[in-house]
Amino acid sequence: MNKQQKKVPTSTVKRLLSYIGHYKLRFIFVLICILVSALTSVAASLYLQTLIDSYITPLLLEANPVFDKLLKSVVSMGCIYLIGILATLLYNRIMVSIAQGVLKEIRDTMFAHMQTLPIKYFDTHTHGDIMSHYTNDTDTLRQMISQSVPQVFSSLITVVSVFFAMLSVNIWLTLVVIIFVTFILKITKFIASKSSTFFIRQQRSIGNMNGYIEEMINGQKVIKVFCHEEAAKNTFDEKNENLCSDATSANMFANILMPVMMNLGNLQYVCVAIIGGIMAINGVSGLTLGAIASFLQLTKSFNQPISQISQQLNAVIMALAGAERIFKLMDETSETDDGFVTLVNARYIDGKLEETDHRTGIWAWKCPQKDGAATYTELKGDVRFHDVDFGYNENKIVLHNITLYAEPGEKVAFVGATGAGKTTITNLINRFYDLADGKITYDGININNIRKDDLRRSLGIVLQDVNLFTGTVMDNIRYGNLEALDEECIAAAKLANADGFIRRLPQGYDTVLSGDGSGLSQGQRQLISIARAAVGDPPVMILDEATSSIDTRTEAIVQKGMDRLMLGRTVFVIAHRLSTVQNSDVIMVLEQGRIIERGPHKDLIAQKGKYYQLYTGAFELE
Ligand SMILES: Nc1ncnc2c1ncn2[C@@H]1O[C@H](COP(=O)(O)OP(=O)(O)OP(=O)(O)O)[C@@H](O)[C@H]1O
Numbered sequence: 001m002n003k004q005q006k007k008v009p010t011s012t013v014k015r016l017l018s019y020i021g022h023y024k025l026r027f028i029f030v031l032i033c034i035l036v037s038a039l040t041s042v043a044a045s046l047y048l049q050t051l052i053d054s055y056i057t058p059l060l061l062e063a064n065p066v067f068d069k070l071l072k073s074v075v076s077m078g079c080i081y082l083i084g085i086l087a088t089l090l091y092n093r094i095m096v097s098i099a100q101g102v103l104k105e106i107r108d109t110m111f112a113h114m115q116t117l118p119i120k121y122f123d124t125h126t127h128g129d130i131m132s133h134y135t136n137d138t139d140t141l142r143q144m145i146s147q148s149v150p151q152v153f154s155s156l157i158t159v160v161s162v163f164f165a166m167l168s169v170n171i172w173l174t175l176v177v178i179i180f181v182t183f184i185l186k187i188t189k190f191i192a193s194k195s196s197t198f199f200i201r202q203q204r205s206i207g208n209m210n211g212y213i214e215e216m217i218n219g220q221k222v223i224k225v226f227c228h229e230e231a232a233k234n235t236f237d238e239k240n241e242n243l244c245s246d247a248t249s250a251n252m253f254a255n256i257l258m259p260v261m262m263n264l265g266n267l268q269y270v271c272v273a274i275i276g277g278i279m280a281i282n283g284v285s286g287l288t289l290g291a292i293a294s295f296l297q298l299t300k301s302f303n304q305p306i307s308q309i310s311q312q313l314n315a316v317i318m319a320l321a322g323a324e325r326i327f328k329l330m331d332e333t334s335e336t337d338d339g340f341v342t343l344v345n346a347r348y349i350d351g352k353l354e355e356t357d358h359r360t361g362i363w364a365w366k367c368p369q370k371d372g373a374a375t376y377t378e379l380k381g382d383v384r385f386h387d388v389d390f391g392y393n394e395n396k397i398v399l400h401n402i403t404l405y406a407e408p409g410e411k412v413a414f415v416g417a418t419g420a421g422k423t424t425i426t427n428l429i430n431r432f433y434d435l436a437d438g439k440i441t442y443d444g445i446n447i448n449n450i451r452k453d454d455l456r457r458s459l460g461i462v463l464q465d466v467n468l469f470t471g472t473v474m475d476n477i478r479y480g481n482l483e484a485l486d487e488e489c490i491a492a493a494k495l496a497n498a499d500g501f502i503r504r505l506p507q508g509y510d511t512v513l514s515g516d517g518s519g520l521s522q523g524q525r526q527l528i529s530i531a532r533a534a535v536g537d538p539p540v541m542i543l544d545e546a547t548s549s550i551d552t553r554t555e556a557i558v559q560k561g562m563d564r565l566m567l568g569r570t571v572f573v574i575a576h577r578l579s580t581v582q583n584s585d586v587i588m589v590l591e592q593g594r595i596i597e598r599g600p601h602k603d604l605i606a607q608k609g610k611y612y613q614l615y616t617g618a619f620e621l622e
């Protein structure tokens with residue numbers, strides 16, 4: 001278990017390094033600058049010895065001091081510091097740009113990967129938590145790359161070079177420093193290990209809280225309607241309290257680190273001064289006034305980087321926790337697609353179907369053969385379910401033994417109580433989820449063999465929950481087929497009977513929608529989503545409660561449009577209204593994931609079964 005825990009950060013670090021590796025040259029330059037900056041600081045400390053012993057002490061002893069040489073050496077020392085400062089400035093600036101570049105790439109990769117994730121991922125993660133990968137986790141990474149990484153490198157180089165410089169001045173005094181430092185490191189390690197657990201918890205709490213906030217923003221209206229403000233506030237307080245206590249614990253340990261280190265450092269400084277003084281008085285060779293001053297300066301620049309490393313350790317731990325979350329998202333298994341059958345434009349030549357590269361209005365499934373040739377099957381819209389079982393998770397099967405067929409041009413309706421499995425059936429046709437058992441064929445081809453993109457392109461789908469995107473009404477309709485011309489979009493809107501209300505909008509088709517089309521009524525949003533599905537001119541249409549928010553009069557009009565839309569297409573329609581369903585070729589009555597009745601409206605009514613019960617009660621006057 002422990003081994004496993006240790007393993008994760010190393011692989012995270014390696015992965016992070018591989019991103020930084022894309023900026024190899026710049027990073028090498030940064031390392032050189034860090035080296036220059038660290039070495040100049042050591043050189044300046046060492047130079048202090050020469051300055052004091054060779055220029056200042058003689059001056060004090062001489063009767064007629066000459067300041068020439070002193071001035072020169074002070075200027076040289078100033079120059080050394082200046083070079084150090086310039087190098088520091090330079091590497092800090094470059095690191096900022098490297099950090100931003102790395103973050104951009106990580107965000108890009110993360111977003112691209114997110115697009116490939118199956119719907120299941122979004123079912124099981126809160127949106128706010130996913131969001132915080134892009135905000136909070138990347139920000140801790142930015143801090144680490146632009147600040148902690150250069151500081152840790154610079155500190156390491158300084159520590160090593162100062163160590164050798166100290167050795168060159170006096171071995172015994174160096175030994176005293178080493179004893180102190182070992183002690184300091186032990187304390188640091190203890191405190192850092194305490195705080196790291198809390199930093200990881202803090203990161204998790206932030207994600208958790210973001211998820212909650214996102215949910216509460218989306219559900220504002222519901223919260224108000226049910227007067228849940230107080231309860232929402234209380235739950236938020238609880239989550240906020242968790243975050244606060246995790247962050248406090250993490251930072252408390254992090255914050256005691258500094259003062260503890262400072263005091264120990266001061267103690268060490270005094271000890272070295274006293275021991276050095278005693279040694280000098282006792283005439284230990286080479287230990288001049290200048291040497292002691294220089295050594296004291298060195299011990300200072302020895303402790304500082306060590307305390308910096310320990311301080312940065314927290315930032316690094318926090319960033320690695322963030323990076324781990326980011327990489328976890330990147331490692332989520334993508335929606336697999338082993339489909340090899342593709343959708344191509346086709347035409348008939350001498351009664352034989354052939355592929356062509358321009359739009360002909362005829363589409364064909366292209367199935368590559370082992371010998372390199374391909375067979376073509378015309379896209380007709382023949383959908384069949386063969387004994388399909390399905391569950392959103394393995395232990396709860398939602399659909400049982402679903403067998404059905406829809407021939408091209410047929411309208412199949414699903415009715416049934418809420419939760420019966422109607423939406424689930426349509427989710428399977430477009431392969432949002434994979435089947436547990438059985439198979440679905442489309443024009444005789446198992447849909448598992450069809451490339452998902454092509455399968456979905458051949459379907460026009462109006463989902464139960466309408467989602468519109470920021471952009472004009474025209475853009476939103478064109479979402480259904482990016483190649484559609486304006487006229488085609490307008491024609492689709494007319495077909496869905498959305499044209500009338502769109503023209504009454506302030507800027508007509510150019511009206512900009514924002515916030516999921518919040519300026520529109522529910523019914524208007526549905527009409528736009530019908531137009532969006534229609535614009536692709538697909539052979540199969542799936543309409544899930546497409547007219548549920550439209551008033552009955554408009555529905556009658558939309559129905560006419562939809563009948564036109566449905567002409568010659570295979571249509572799966574889910575509706576609670578009898579009027580939408582009754583002219584279907586076949587109606588499937590679902591109950592708890594099973595088809596319990598099937599047949600045309602008249603037959604089902606005559607059967608006086610579930611369908612009769614479902615609808616005669618509510619629609620007796622129809
Ligand atoms: N994403 C999901 N994860 C787990 N279970 C789900 C998920 N979506 C639906 N279910 C379950 O599957 C069953 C069928 O749901 P489905 O959405 O197909 O019902 P429906 O017939 O479309 O109902 P409605 O008329 O209310 O739209 C329900 O019991 C539901 O709890």
Ligand SMILES: [Mg+2]
Binds near residue numbers: 423424
């Ligand atoms: Mg549904």
